[in-house]
Amino acid sequence: MAQSRNADGNGVPPVGGPGAVSLALTVNDITRTVRAEPRLTLAEALRGPLGLTGTKIACDRGACSACTVWLDGVPVCSCMILAIEVGQRRVTTIEGLAEGERLHPVQAAFVAHDAVQCGFCTPGMVMSCAALLAHTKQPSADAVTAAISGHLCRCGTYPHVIAATVAAGAETKGDGP
Amino acid sequence: MNRFALAHARTIADAAARATTTVADAMTAARSNATRPASLIKAGGIDVLDLMKENLLAPDMLVSLRDVAGLDTITEAPDGGLRIGAMVTLGALAAHDMVRRRYPALAAALAGAASPQIRHVATLGGNLLQRPRCWYFRAAAFHCLRKGGGHCFAISGESQYHAIFDNRPCAIVHPSSAASVLVALDAAIELVDADDTIRRLPLASFFVAPGRDTERENDLRPREILTAILLPPPAAGLCTAYLRQGERSAFDWPLAEVAVALVRNEESLCVHAVIVLGAAAPVPYRAQAAEAALLGRRVDDNAARAAARAAMEGATPLPRNGYKLPLFEALVHRAIMAAVAETL
Structure with missing residues (x-):
């Protein structure tokens, strides 16, 4: 061929x-x-x-x-x-996602809420959570749970990921990226 | 994955002319002609690429439907029903306003399928045509009946996720949740060949049970493209429900799922009942004894319980999946009650 x-x-x-x-x-x-x-x-x-x-x-x-x-x-x-x-x-x-040295709000929230352990699932988790924030103002914990339902984290960071994203949503007042 | 060429089809006839074989035929040694190049249709690719990565499928060419116009649209049909292009993604369909309002059971089934990422790519056509998820079928080490071998490993093996009805000589369950609801809603499908000839048939009669052929789950022919899924307009008074139970609440295959479509007359008597069980049999399974138990009756809790018991008539559970009988019985009861709670 x-x-x-x-x-x-x-x-x-x-x-x-x-x-x-x-x-x-x-x-x-x-x-x-x-x-x-x-x-x-x-x-x-x-x-x-x-x-x-x-x-x-x-x-x-x-x-x-x-x-x-x-x-x-x-x-x-x-x-x-x-x-x-x-x-x-x-x-x-x-x-x-980041603008120069300025982290995306979800990235900053992951750092603040200790949402990373080994870090292998983290880039994917951040992409899903940042997409959620781009479309949903101040998402609930349930909305974050649904958004990350496809992600597997062997370290079990889920509760911190959810807390971080809810906090990032509350701070950004729903402005898209 | 093996090396392959990729063709971007421009028209349906283009794609059909190039699709020399179906996935099922390509996976069956007895049917595939190894000396002839195999060319397969690719829609979203979620299942085809998975099979290729597992070395279960090695086509010479994939024919992509991505650039074929008109396959990814949802339009209202002249009869008030819905025409869903086969390339519409599960995510787009679940979010579609008319689907949510008029076919909520379908929206519920789609929203619970796979993950958001998969739903954004997987198509309804691909979902209906995907191969079964039986772990023996999916493992290259097991040359099972469905791949042209001589034995179903599940019947005497790890059968906890397998069929409880019609499970001889092969015990797969049909992998599509959407299929169960679409059968309950009396959906039809449209298939088009390389001459642009249209074949239209009820979705329910498209599926192939192991008693007829163990090596394919549907009647798709080589050089034929599944182009659309057609939903009739909801009948007056139609009430529906879809319920599923899995081991995890998200991103998991159901252990049991039930789609119910009921119509009651002015005296509140049931005049139409379709109850379809998913994850129960090799094809979406009509629980006809349960339907008969509801017809002509007032649909109350007692009738729903009687119908749920009747739904398990004829079950032939395997050594490791007997737990599905009480699970399905509870889900059928709840789904009937959920359907009638929705309207009237």
Whole structure:
């Protein structure tokens, strides 16, 4: 099979791969081109060619949510998305939340409320909690619990994560990011 | 995952022409022709990529439906029902205003499925077509009946999450919660082939029980795309409920789930009853004895309890899943009472 073929104008779909193809990915407002095989997941593209290792891969099956990033502002498991299918959608990772040295309110609240132990689930947790705050003013503890229902934390930080996010919501008065 | 090419289909016919095989056929040694390249449809990819990561599936090409126009819309049908494109995500459907108002049991089932992240990507079409979650089926080490082997490991093995009805010769439970509610709501589906020929059939008759074929859960054909799920308008006085019980309150497969759709006449007598059990059988299971127990009767607590007992008639539990009988009985009773509490 050819490495890359384009549509011939007769309705034949463009085919990429199985070898590496060039992809333009917009991550944290910066568009970069990477070479990737169709089988490369977004999580692998972020951690590999893009060097953004804040996003973690744990289960690699969408079952733990450690790899959570935003696609057009919506939390998704980046391990279950093919990089080749991201297209024009904007990717936001944990590296894109802080403004310079100023932490996102959820990040600051995680520090203040000791919501981190080993830290492996934390980037994903923060992405889900920050997405919640972007859409929900002053979320309740139940709303935070629902927002993080896909996340597994072996250290058991859940109560601190919920307290931190409720506190961050109370402080930001519902202003979006 | 194996190396594969990815095609972005532009039209349904495009996609259908390229889909040389179904996931079920590709996973069955007896049916797949190993010398011929296998090309499969990919929607959200949650199940297909999972199967590939577990080395249960190794297609040469995935045909993505992402760029096909019109598959991800929800529209009101001329008859007042709802036409749901197969690429609509579970999250978008659960949040849709008309679904929440007119089909609340469906919204409830969708909102309890998987995690927010998965619901944002997983599609309704993919949810209905996903392969079963039986741990023997999902483990490459077990060459089970459903993969073309000669034995169901669950029947004599770890059967705690398996079927209590119609569980021979294979004891999977159907993995889709949405399917149970959609069957209760009398949904239909639309399938389109490479010639743009439309095949429309009730969702309930799309599913395939192990007695007919152990190697697939539905009647999807090669070069055929599931394009839409069609909901009829809710009948006057229709009341519905969906209840589930799992080991965890979130992000877990149900141990038992029940979808109920009832209509009562002006004398408060039940004139229509559909009770569907999920996580009970290899296909969404109509508890017909329970339905018969309600028809023509006033739906009160006694009638609901009698129907719940009747729902377990004919159950053939396995050594490790007998606990499901009292669980389902309680859930059927509660779901009937929840449905009638909702209206009238």
